[in-house]
Amino acid sequence: MSSTHNNISSQMQSFTHKDGVQLCSEQALFHIQADGVWQYQQSPLPTKFARMFSHILHCINDEHLLITPVEKVRVSIERWPILLVDVVKINQEFHVTSNLDTQFVVSELDIIVTEQEITVRLPRGLTGTLSRACYYRYINEFLTFD
DSSP states (O other): OOHHHHHHHHHHHHHHTOTTSEESOSSOSEEEOTTSOEEETTEEOOHHHHHHHHTTEEEETTEEEEEOSSEEEEEEESSOSEEEEEEEEETTEEEEEETTSOEEEESSOOEEEOSSOEEEEOGGGOEEEEOHHHHHHHHHHHOOOO
16 A cells, blocks of 8 residues: 555544544434435435445444544434445455445454344444345355364
């Protein structure tokens, strides 16, 4: 990675953690449905825009926010903010892909299985749910039973 890219990344991280970044609205302007579909002010959001916004989605103190250098926007979540549809292991890292075709890289999958769903912890405080096919692929390819 170039030093310019690293510098921009570190500047963005410092912006997202500043207390001075103001909340845009007290109400959630965005909503993520249980099937992973995004809405903006109760209207479907095109996938390309949902993909773009998903890169600035954070969960801080159980509150989901889109955080830019100048403002924060609340996001309401029906179940989980990220629907994971694929998992691949490259070297010692897991690359999980969302329904929006965004990727997260984690060193290990911290999977939580309940009667209702299978979830995994992701970067930026987020939690994603594994689709059934993604979960079975994970079991078949990466777990060994002796």
